[in-house]
Amino acid sequence: MAVVDSPALKEQILSVAARLFVAGGYNGFSMRQIAEELGVSKPALYYHFKDKDDLILAVLIAALEEYNQLINTCIVCDSSARQRLTRLVKSIFDLAPEKRALIRIAGQEIVHLSPLSRQTFNLLYHEKFIGRITQIFQDGIQAGEFMAVDPVLATRIFLGMMSPFFHLPDGNARHISDVTLSIFFEGALRHD
Amino acid sequence: MAVVDSPALKEQILSVAARLFVAGGYNGFSMRQIAEELGVSKPALYYHFKDKDDLILAVLIAALEEYNQLINTCIVCDSSARQRLTRLVKSIFDLAPEKRALIRIAGQEIVHLSPLSRQTFNLLYHEKFIGRITQIFQDGIQAGEFMAVDPVLATRIFLGMMSPFFHLPDGNARHISDVTLSIFFEGALRHD
DNA sequence: CCTACCGATCGGTAGG
DNA sequence: CCTACCGATCGGTAGG
Numbered sequence: 001m002a003v004v005d006s007p008a009l010k011e012q013i014l015s016v017a018a019r020l021f022v023a024g025g026y027n028g029f030s031m032r033q034i035a036e037e038l039g040v041s042k043p044a045l046y047y048h049f050k051d052k053d054d055l056i057l058a059v060l061i062a063a064l065e066e067y068n069q070l071i072n073t074c075i076v077c078d079s080s081a082r083q084r085l086t087r088l089v090k091s092i093f094d095l096a097p098e099k100r101a102l103i104r105i106a107g108q109e110i111v112h113l114s115p116l117s118r119q120t121f122n123l124l125y126h127e128k129f130i131g132r133i134t135q136i137f138q139d140g141i142q143a144g145e146f147m148a149v150d151p152v153l154a155t156r157i158f159l160g161m162m163s164p165f166f167h168l169p170d171g172n173a174r175h176i177s178d179v180t181l182s183i184f185f186e187g188a189l190r191h192d
Numbered sequence: 193m194a195v196v197d198s199p200a201l202k203e204q205i206l207s208v209a210a211r212l213f214v215a216g217g218y219n220g221f222s223m224r225q226i227a228e229e230l231g232v233s234k235p236a237l238y239y240h241f242k243d244k245d246d247l248i249l250a251v252l253i254a255a256l257e258e259y260n261q262l263i264n265t266c267i268v269c270d271s272s273a274r275q276r277l278t279r280l281v282k283s284i285f286d287l288a289p290e291k292r293a294l295i296r297i298a299g300q301e302i303v304h305l306s307p308l309s310r311q312t313f314n315l316l317y318h319e320k321f322i323g324r325i326t327q328i329f330q331d332g333i334q335a336g337e338f339m340a341v342d343p344v345l346a347t348r349i350f351l352g353m354m355s356p357f358f359h360l361p362d363g364n365a366r367h368i369s370d371v372t373l374s375i376f377f378e379g380a381l382r383h384d
Numbered sequence: 385c386c387t388a389c390c391g392a393t394c395g396g397t398a399g400g
Numbered sequence: 401c402c403t404a405c406c407g408a409t410c411g412g413t414a415g416g
Contacts, residue, residue, distance in 0.1 A: 009385095024303060027219030030414070043416090044385050052415065082381070108300060111216060147382050149371055154380065156356045157372050164352035179341055180349050187379035188346065189274070190339050201404090223395060235397075236405055244395065 010048045012038055018059045022101040026056060026112035057117040061124060063102040068128035081140025086181055089162060093173040104166035130155055202240045204230055210251045214293040218248060218304035249309040253316060255294045260320035273332025278373055281354060285365040296358035322347055
């Protein structure tokens with residue numbers, strides 16, 4: 001007589017939560033909204049996730065795992081730092097807009113998470129994402145490819161440049177990423 | 193016997209609202225919090241501002257006016273686009289951290305404003321801020337200073353690079369802004 | 385996984 | 401008719 005467990009529901013909750021979180025931030029949506037969109041009761045959400053904090057942390061961890069895979073691919077496929085970063089940007093632009101926006105919004109919304117969740121996120125954010133990119137810069141500097149700037153700073157600047165485009169519907173993403181990468185690598189000044 | 197009007201209160205409300213808005217976003221603070229911090233009643237806030245939406249719009253407009261003044265100074269003091277942008281970045285880093293953060297957070301939080309307030313903000317955001325910077329790029333491109341990229345795109349990339357640093361306590365802001373500007377103008381690649 | 389609820393707090397407004 | 405508020409409470413919704 002056990003109710004049939006739907007393994008799909010947990011994934012559906014994560015998907016709807018990700019979309020609503022991106023659209024409105026942590027305090028900009030309610031657990032009721034998710035339940036209503038999925039046609040389930042609110043306590044059904046609490047069966048799969050301890051609380052709102054836990055649900056959003058799961059959304060963020062899933063996104064970080066995906067970005068981590070993207071970076072793995074870049075490191076395997078390319079050898080130079082420039083090629084790796086170029087591939088990374090293009091593969092990020094190929095993600096669903098909601099996935100792109102997540103990484104941009106996360107940093108701003110973690111203040112609404114519990115201290116423990118914040119700590120967990122920060123750890124994984126470094127391990128799965130920025131730390132990996134910093135390593136690419138480190139390698140590129142050692143290979144004489146980049147100027148000798150602090151790789152941590154270079155990473156922040158690099159991600160900052162990309163961040164405005166992490167929430168676009170974006171028809172001409174290809175052109176935008178080309179220009180952005182060109183300015184980052186070669187500068188905006190006209191060459192003499 | 194008329195109660196002495198405190199013209200300071202309205203400014204105090206704006207100041208506290210700006211800080212709480214920066215810290216937690218539109219839905220991350222309450223009108224009660226503002227009232228309690230200032231030791232006044234909540235209706236006292238509603239005497240000065242129609243509602244929460246109106247209060248935050250006023251916070252954003254004040255910030256845009258300040259940025260507009262900053263840009264005026266840059267255009268008056270310098271002639272080349274590179275010098276103007278350099279001065280702008282340095283003057284932004286000289287602002288109180290809360291003022292810096294406002295411009296970064298605004299774009300993310302306007303979804304929580306009423307359609308009318310959003311429209312008002314977007315208009316002023318373009319007129320007082322990004323439109324002015326775009327004009328600087330336009331002039332720089334026409335003067336042959338910058339490569340011939342879309343000045344609107346250049347503005348977004350430029351502001352994006354700066355955005356990660358718009359919320360730092362920031363001891364070595366000087367060094368950070370130098371490196372960031374250097375990469376933007378001359379690129380991250382090692383010159384041969 | 386549901387119905388049925390709770391303590392609290394939200395933005396906003398009543399009369400005085 | 402104005403200002404600068406107060407104590408109390410409105411209808412709704414938050415997480416649980």
